Amino acid sequence: MRLLKISLLFCLIVSVAWAQTATGFLDARELQRAAAAVTLAEYPDADDVLVDDYVLTTYEKDGTSVTWDDWGSKILTEKGKQNNRVMTMYYNASYSKAEFIFVKIIKADGSVREVDLARQSQEMIDRSQMGSNIYDPNNKIIQVSLAELEVGDLIRALTRRTTFKPRVPDSFSDFQTFEYSSPILRYVLEINAPAELPLRNIILKDEVPGTVVGSKPKTENGRILYRWEAKNVPQAFPEPAMPPLYTVTQRLLVSTFDSWQDISRWYWNISVPHFDATNDMKIKVNELIKGKAGHEEKIRAIFRFVSQEIRYMGVTLETEAPGYEPHDVSITFANRHGVCRDKAALLTVMLRLAGLEAFPVLIHAGAKKDPEVPQPFFNHAIVAVLKPDKSYQLMDPTDENTRDLLPAYLCNRSYLVARPEGDVLRTSDIIPYNQNLGKIKTSGKITAEGNLTCISQVVMEGINDNAYRGMLLRRTPDQRQEFFEAVLKGIIPGARLVRFDILPADLQDTSLPLEFHLSFTAPSV
Template sequence: MSQRHLPALALSLLFVLSALQPFSPSAFSSPLPPLDTVTTERYPDADSVLVDEIIRTRYAADGSAFTRAETFVKILTEKGLRENRTHSMAYNIFYENTVVTLARIIHPDGTATPIDIAANTKEMTNRRSMAANIYDPNNKILTLALPGLKVGDTLHIVKETTTKRPRMKDTFCDWQSFESTSPIIRSTYEVRGPKDKPLAATAILDKNDDTLTAATRIEGDEIIHTWTARNVPQAFPEPSMPAFYICTQRLLVSTVATWEEVSKWYSSICEPHLASTPEIDAKVAELIAPPAGSTAPLTDDEKIRRVFRFVSQEIRYMGITLEKDSPGFEPHDVSLTFNNRYGVCRDKAALLVTMLRAAGFDAAPVLINAGPLVDPEVPKIYFNHAVTAVRLADGTDILMDSTDENTADLFPSYLANKSYLVARAEGDTLRVSPVAPAEENMLRAATRITIADDGSATGDITLDFSGINDNAYRGSFARAKPEDIRRWLETLLKNQIPGATLTAHEITPRNAMDTTRPLHAAISFSAPDYFTVAREKTILNTPWFGADFSIASRFLGNGTALAKRRFPLEIPYTCGLDETLTLNLPPRIGDTLALPDETRVELPAVTYEKTFTRNKNVITGKLAMRLRAPAWPRANPTRNSRTPSRTSSIPTASPPCSPPNPKRNSPPTSAPSTTNSPSRSTTRTTGRAAAPSASKCSPTRAKKITPKSSSTTTPSGKPSRSTTPPSRSRTAARAPSPPRKSTSWTPPGLPAPRATPPQKPWSSRSPASRKARQSTPKSPPPTKTNPGSPSRSPILVSIPSTPTHSPSTPPPA
């Protein structure tokens, strides 16, 4: 047996021998509440209730740990039953092992039916990352089926996780959620550690009134911290809110005192792999050489872009995670990536660092969380993606994501407002990536329609994409077949103008991977019956094709209807739409009987304006919308006030705000690759706030995965590899299934997927936590703050049998 495993095995044996009895149900700090009092009458909005839970963790100085989690969840409805029929736990066997030691169903009459764990569990390799061309044989999923579970039953599960080694050497960090979409009657989290390796920082964030208490005691050579939550009300998700686990009552603990320690650690595991080679140096010299026939040297910006474009487009995104020391974080040697012409995010970021250094720039690898902002109060390694930074003379950083081969920008907008940490030998602090103005992520559209006297029409549409719109559609167009694009455009046309026929279309540049030229589309169409006459009147359709294409319109209205919010309104990225619609009317059209009312909405993060005017026989409509901020502030700051309590001073980074959704290669269609967040991820099946999930390209900490549907949508294209903080969060983070292969092309520009919460393997706690992730609230009916669909703006005009005025005479208003 390997000596490196002995500390973890000894720790788990010590923990079991010394603390086995307290884990029995009868040994809880106070007796379980009578299960017959947990009813739908008492909890009318709940599908399940977390009746009781106790999680105990003992860690050693080297970061190894043993955790045992015991939960009781009562099922109240059929939905709660569906959510809890199976429990899945994801973990990485390089770092930890997870087992279910007890599973039984307690019936309303007090009898209990044990579950045959061996017969009802199945372990298999996690296929989630394979859809992103990443194979990690260490990533496993353990699924437990619960046959015979019925409404009214109580599910009793005990899980144990042994952390053989931490992601970051000699450290321990964890997080715990104490709020869920299910009521929590009682939940206890206890962590034991040696006196010579105490917790350096702890924080309780978004505290929910007085539902959480804390206590600390010393026993021998150990310090024991205990947090207990009682009678925590059910939380109700809101449309377009950030990841549930980042907005609700939670606890963070860590033996790491400063972010500089994490920065130094990541630098130490990357630098040995960054040595350049003569072949790499020669390639860099070729890339930054002046163009043929010119003696003028390239500017720094041109050099950076040329090197970036090579790594982005010439190094394929794929890999096998078989690193020796820190799988998921540690890059391969850059020479291997360069020669093979492939790698995952950390490999491509490392190669870009080496090549930029060869070009004379101060470059460094960067850990970034392509999801919710990281809570800066407690240092940890919950990151799920790797990018590159170049430090300028003034101390600022230029960030670039070479993972995305479709972007015309060095740093795509979908990575704005994300927490990142530059790996420096001297250390660096946690920072937040800048947010580009909406004007840099625009779609500009113009539609011109000429209507004939017989009611037929011809028209043309021009679309100019920039920023996030360019990135989204460029990647989708590059992967799609021409016939698929044509069919999709025809569908959009017919949705706006029934019976319309696509007569021509052109998308430039023809090579979608030519990111030096902006994306442009030109579309022509005809429609045989644009209007029909009834009683000398007709309604003219006003098709807003740009709104169908625009990324901004996909988010507008989703959640803006709530007059009051507890949670922030999340907007994945700033973006906007400017569209002009011109209708050239035939002489037959008479007076305008009704034009749509002007619509103007001014909100803190959103502006929307739609107007119509008529001048002679030309009707002009203008539509402008801007999503200017990644998130609106929460409506009730008192209810969600942060109350951090630290045992050591922590460097403060930009204050956290609601995070935007993660994205990756094709922004709206894929999520970023990760370099893995560590720590024993354990999420329970309870309805707690879902925690961040482990990344595909990085080691996945053991996490709880809820089977079947997940509230995190995985965009088409490369799957999201987001892996976030691990820790046992009772919100069972279920891993999103890989995207299914479809025979038809998926339209581009889909909203970014929601961040997967941190997952703790050993605690697939109560189904309640799974509910927190799964619940996808329906958007409430639109109000005046919700502009609604811009395409529904009909114009009523008269069609007299004899024209009442000549075309040259302006019609009456």
């Protein structure tokens, strides 16, 4: 009898999943009725409008989850058509699988054209990572081409994202935006959670008043259902040089973590097993700090070695937490290359061998994180040394050309120090503008005929030193001369570069500031 009940339950689950796969969650007739009322006259600033979107995430107590997303968007302009001609989903195959279940184009006359996913979709490795000298064969993209899309069409798509390995075991975190550069008529998010692992932190930020309603969680049969519904959300208008849209618009953050300390301890625990130092590493540390007085000199000697002698490159093949877990420091030291987390782990261990209290650090190289809800979404790894006053000295060994231990582009960023007892989310210091200057001193003379002769000395500091040093190291001597000639002629047409010197002669000598000494002439100024 018990076996019969289990079989019937299995059949019911399969039949429900099949029905969702075949028809989706939205009412097709209601979606088309709502789309018919969406016109350019009604939304004159929009290129497309999100008519309806239903998202259902079901997660388990081990952190695995399945997310269904059934949505419909109407195209109003030619720009909207071009923006939606290719649909893209990203995923990392170490953790999840993403797939388009169906994509349909619904014409103004009500006819439906189902996209042939076998012919008009492709899955590939994300090539954008190559620009960072990283190769992770599990970073994937799925793209679907909508060749028949026209202005006035309604796109409907059903997708499924299956997470079979959470980034942090036995946890769940999510981030949803309820405001976008297109108007939103209706957006429903439901999260189905096990009672053993409820959402412990929930916040709706930058709320657009009156557009989102959250229902009281319902508990039934050992599950908790959370629900939010957004209606009639006006479109957001991107501005030049503004932060990423998702960081300033209406957004919902949820997490099962109690605190940031939980994530800090997790990263420490997955890093420590890779910290075993070799005898060669100990010898190298003693060699680097020999004759160095004080912590600062020792730190800079070891930092420079890891920064410049360990190349930034790597293949992601970790098993415990791919993208987070470092390789064994012995491998990184022997191979003389690694990605950010590998270089950070090696620097941490070498600093510890020198008697310094160092820790690996997760940092978000981008907009600051929302501190109210702890989530493990970081994109870079650096190092912190605990100073006598209990503050941290941060350093980024990934950058091979920096004079500063922490380059200016990582100031005012959210970071989390990995410690065995855990730590809180912090923000890196803002580096004052007067430490990031380019100082130019020029002297010259103009003859009676109007011919100019000049000598210029340029001293780069902070971010300018970092940017120009890196650029020059990537160029040949001839290309460097061409660069200075082009800059000079852009300022003074007809100018001729007589001589230029770059100091230090060894650009990788980051103990000295970057300087340019230029001599040039210009006729008839």
